[in-house]
Amino acid sequence: MSRVQSHPIIIVGGGPAGLATALHLARRAPALAQNLLLLEAQTYPRPKLCGGGITVHGEEQLARLGIRAAVPSFSVNRLVFRLGRREFAVTHPAAMRVIQRSEFDAALARAVIARGLAVHTGERLLDAIATPTGIELHTSHGQYHARVVIAADGANSVVRRKLRFTSEDGVARLLRVLSPVNPQQEPIWQTRTAVFDFSCIEQGIQGYAWDFPCYVDGEPCMNRGIFDSRIAARAPLPHGTLKHTFGDWLAERDIDLAQAQLEGHPVRWFQREAEIARPHVLLAGDAAGVDALFAEGISYAMEYGEVIAESVCAAFTRQDFSFTDYRPRLLRHRLGRLLLRRAALARALYRHRYPPLWGLFWRLAHYSPRPVQRAIGAWLAVLPGTRPGTDGQSPAAVPGESWT
Ligand SMILES: Cc1cc2nc3c(=O)[nH]c(=O)nc-3n(C[C@H](O)[C@H](O)[C@H](O)COP(=O)(O)OP(=O)(O)OC[C@H]3O[C@@H](n4cnc5c(N)ncnc54)[C@H](O)[C@@H]3O)c2cc1C
Structure with missing residues (x-):
């Protein structure tokens, strides 16, 4: 049997959630990050089924990571929202950019590797077992023990399934x-x-x-x-x-x-009550739950990285790996507020209980002056905010860097 390797932190999954978590840890706790390991089942560039739409919220997350997305993309300047014969359009320069996920995720992975962090590609997690001191991981290549496991392995998360996390709906x-x-x-x-x-x-x-x-x-x-x-x-x-x-x-x-x-x-999609943490384990991105209104997940997956990095740093400082603070921390963070806001709107809209009300809303949105449209767009993080620190704001203060 092969030797068991120990790491303080193992991230399972190298999509936007796992890669952004690694990058946030590298910024926040470089010494800790030097010993983390990221396991990705496939090799980059790998396919990922997606619409590829990166909103201003996604651009903001990249800016927070100090990264500029130099991948081929189609820049969209006009968003049209249609309901039957009614529609309203919101125009904004570079309101969204459409990328290919194989290229986008590979570029993020290059940024992680450029920071000297360990990424094992082509290594699939097969099993996860809780122990009193952490989590034992069995992969296609060997065995590991981690104090902290971050499950960023997508909507069909193996970590989630193997550790029997509850709340399988959503x-x-x-x-x-x-x-x-x-x-x-x-x-x-x-x-x-x-x-x-x-x-x-x-x-x-x-x-x-x-x-x-x-x-x-x-x-x-x-x-x-x-x-x-x-x-x-x-x-x-x-x-x-x-x-x-x-x-x-x-x-x-x-x-x-x-x-x-x-x-x-x-x-x-994210639910307030869903189980998202256990002692020594945190769920991120699609494994935890993203946006219920548009199924927007790239930006949310990346923002999870910021909250996880905070929680992990606090855990190592206090030597308390219960992660009971993860949910309150997430709900206080703008990420949690946005997830709940979009879920509430999705419940109201998709229940379709008052169709005439939605017809009226579409008409009002169509005739609303631009500042009102912008304010609603910023509230939903679809458009940039007008004041620093408001939802949807792109923090231009963070310098970008090229990925390629
Ligand atoms: C059809 C479709 C269209 C979408 N359109 C958009 C859009 O336009 N804009 C948007 O923002 N969002 C969109 N989304 C949502 C978005 O794709 C996800 O929310 C986002 O990819 C979540 O990122 P993640 O890192 O959590 O998971 P993923 O991107 O799924 O990454 C998980 C990673 O884990 C790896 N992995 C899985 N299992 C294992 C294992 N056992 N061991 C090791 N590694 C493993 C996978 O190979 C993968 O690289 C769309 C989703 C779908 C399905």
Whole structure:
């Protein structure tokens, strides 16, 4: 049997949550970070099913890490929110940028490795067992013991499953199709628009369908998908069939679902009461729960890294690894406030109990003056705030650095 290696901190999963946690620890506690280990099952660049939309909230997280995203992207200047025949548009320069996750995550991983931190790629976690002094991890390559394990291994988290964390509900379903596009013939490409179409709520889907222009390996494409949060257990409409609704929506865009390459993956959304920590274990990103309103997860996963770094530093200072402070710390942090705010809005909207009210809201949003639209956008961290420190604010004070 191979020797058991000991590390103070092991991060399982090298997506935005795991990589941002490593980077925050490197900034906050460089000595501690030098001995951490990050385990990633795949090798970079690795595929990750996603819409690839990075909002201003995501840019803010990158700035906090002192990182500039020099990866190919499509910059969106106009966000359209549709409900049936009603829609309202919000324009803002670089309101969102659409990236390829394989490139984005690989660039984040390069930044982690450039700081001298240990990353084992191609090493999959197979089992996790709690011991009185920490967690024993069994991987495809060997055995480890860690004082602290950070589970950043996504919506289907193995750490979560093996340690039998509770609250298995709160899982959304998403489907996606990529298709090549002729930019000259696609108006939303020409106008640099991203569409969020909530019309599927009327078919019993508790989410929206998206239309994002993007580049895939340099070729113009459309990234289209549908998100069903399943947040409202007792909604007045019977639950719709996701694939069927998506197929109809794609047909309106001249895409035959039977001919398209359909892919699906879950996203876990955050619930106030969900179990997110145990002695010696913290959950992050999709393993803990992200945004229930838009299934936005990249920025939230990265922000988890900041809260986790605070909790881990406090634990090593006090030599108390119970992590009973993690939930209150998260709920006090802007991350927790935003997650709860978006979940409350998702519950209200996707329950679809008062359809005329939402029609009225869409009309009001359409006719609202720009400062009002901006204030609501900033409150939801979809647009930058107007004052430093407000939600959605990009802290320009943090210097960026190139990844490539
Ligand atoms: C179809 C779809 C569209 C989406 N669109 C958007 C969008 O446009 N914008 C947005 O912000 N969010 C979007 N999201 C959500 C976003 O993709 C996730 O919230 C985000 O990736 C969460 O990051 P994470 O680091 O927690 O997990 P992940 O990105 O899933 O990373 C987990 C990592 O852990 C690794 N791993 C898994 N198991 C193991 C194991 N046993 N051992 C070792 N490593 C392991 C994986 O290989 C992976 O690298 C979308 C999600 C889906 C499914």
